[in-house]
Amino acid sequence: MRVRGGLLAGAQGLWLALFGLIGSVLLFTLTVVSIVLVVLGIGFFTTPVMIKALRAFADQRRALAHEWSGVLIPSPYPRRPVPAGGRRGGPAGQVEGCVALLKDPATWRDLQWLLVDMTAGFVLAILGPCLLVYAVWGPVLALGVWKPIVEAGGNEWFTFVHLTDQDSADTAAVVGLAYGVLGLFVNPGLLRTNFHLTRHFLRPTRERELALRVDRLTETRHDALDDSAAELRRIERDLHDGAQARLVAVGMSLGAVEALIEKDPQQARKLVAAARATSAEALTELRDLVRGIHPPVLAERGLGDAVRALALRMPLPVEVDVDLAGRAAEPVESAAYFAVSELLTNAAKHAGAERVWVDVHHARGTLRIAVTDDGRGGADPAGGSGLTGLERRLGAFDGVMAVSSPRGGPTMITVEIPCALAAGE
CATH class of the missing domain: 3.30.565.10 (Histidine kinase-like ATPase, C-terminal domain)
Structure with a gap:
């Protein structure tokens, strides 16, 4: 299990190092250029697109952090963001949307994260797979590969081991295997450290958390009011179509019983039995309705x-x-x-x-x-x-x-x- 986890974390680290570096460098460059072009007017149209792509890239990293290492990174973006074209549409709306995104602190924190991800994040991500590669490369050198490399004027060092003869190559093999064993143990931790570093920049600030919570509570308050109104309508409909109708039928049956009790006692008894059954059904429906509102066992x-x-x-x-x-x-x-x-x-x-x-x-x-x-x-x-x-x-x-x-x-x-x-x- 340890071997499998270390190898998997190494492969995941390699993916982060390669694709993360490419994505971070590309997005950072294009976004910064787009922001600079705002002074020429072009950036008002390109910047919202780049910031949207940047946020999608950050959301993908949030998903990987949770899926691969169980690190939860909350999103700082508003649940209902300003559209890229603004609320008014047209050129004026485009400018409005761009300015709103540039005023959002989350945009600048995302850019800071890209800088960190392409430097410290890259080092943390690539270190794990490098340890596993050394575990293979060290023994390969000891099999005699070191000699033609050194004779051709290639690299004479395997980390801190100077390759001069077979004994030093054997030492490199032992050191490489040690690196591999070390990688199996530390790779999952390196991956989590990378994601915790990401979390530091991508999570919402304290002020944004409070603002998002207020927005969510406001939205859910309206939803709760709508749900309450819908529930009241459901209760009214159930009472009208169910228990109330049955109670009306019971009253009509009792009225008929009152008229027949002396003329036709046998028919009156049948109506009383039917009224009793109807009242039992009404009682059952009322109990089900009450249970749907607030179950007695819960209280x-x-x-x-x-x-x-x-x-x-x-x-x-x-x-x-x-x-x-x-x-x-x-x-x-x-x-x-x-x-x-x-x-x-x-x-x-x-x-x-x-x-x-x-x-x-x-x-x-x-x-x-x-x-x-x-x-x-x-x-x-x-x-x-x-x-x-x-x-x-x-x-x-x-x-x-x-x-x-x-x-x-x-x-x-x-x-x-x-x-x-x-x-x-």
Whole structure:
């Protein structure tokens, strides 16, 4: 496992060194030239395009950092950026969009990162694969390759070993193997160090984090209000079409019973039985409606037992692991419960899963819920699914959702909501 991880990190470092260097140098040069051309007017049209390409390049590095080393680099860019052509369109809008991008501190931090990535970042990235190359090149020199190279006036040094005879070549082989062993151990750390260096420049500043959080809370507040209005309309519709209609039918049946109780007692008994059945159906619908608003088990027993009860009603096996030392605030519990409910429903209806695992625990001030299924995968929040709405609803609590769903599965969706737990009874 150590060998495989070291070799993989070396290959990834080589990719970063080569393609990262080419991309950084090219983007830095073209972006700086484009900004300089602003004084001639041309830059107003080329700069937004280059900054967009720069941000796409930075986002790709963020994705690689998370995928290869688990280093999370938040994006500092606004969720709804100013269009490249400005809000007004035309030449004036183009100038407006360009100026807005140049005033954005994230643009200049991205350019700083390009400078660091093509220097210190390149050294960190190339060091890992070089250690592995030395592990091969040292023994190759010891096989006799050193002699024609030295005789032809080539390089006489293998790092710090001076190649003059076979003994020095053998020493180079030993040193090369030592470099290779060292690379297997340090390559993953070098890769993480490279990504942490990237994170220092590409993550949002404290001021930008606060601004983005305010923007997100404002957006999710409007979404929460829209969701609340939609929920009220749903409740009204369910009451009107369901329980209310059945209660009206019960009242009409009782009126008929009152008219028939003396004339036709047998028919009156049949109507009473029908009214009893209708009232039972109305009661069931009311209970389901109340459970959809706020499940009684959630209010009485807390999130853990509510999720377990939810799992028992699913048509497929669901394993639940809960580790909570207390209870969160009622709105947080409700949001978490309905998030699990929607994710389980998606797994049963759309994923083709045969088994689902739910893990609920609280650590370091965050409620973390992971729902994993063995279905077909391919879940994409950007595909217009219910995951987008779920993410917006979680945003009202400053929560986040992460989706890992490769084609063929498995799918793992993680929900994190910042909150504190009150001590359990």
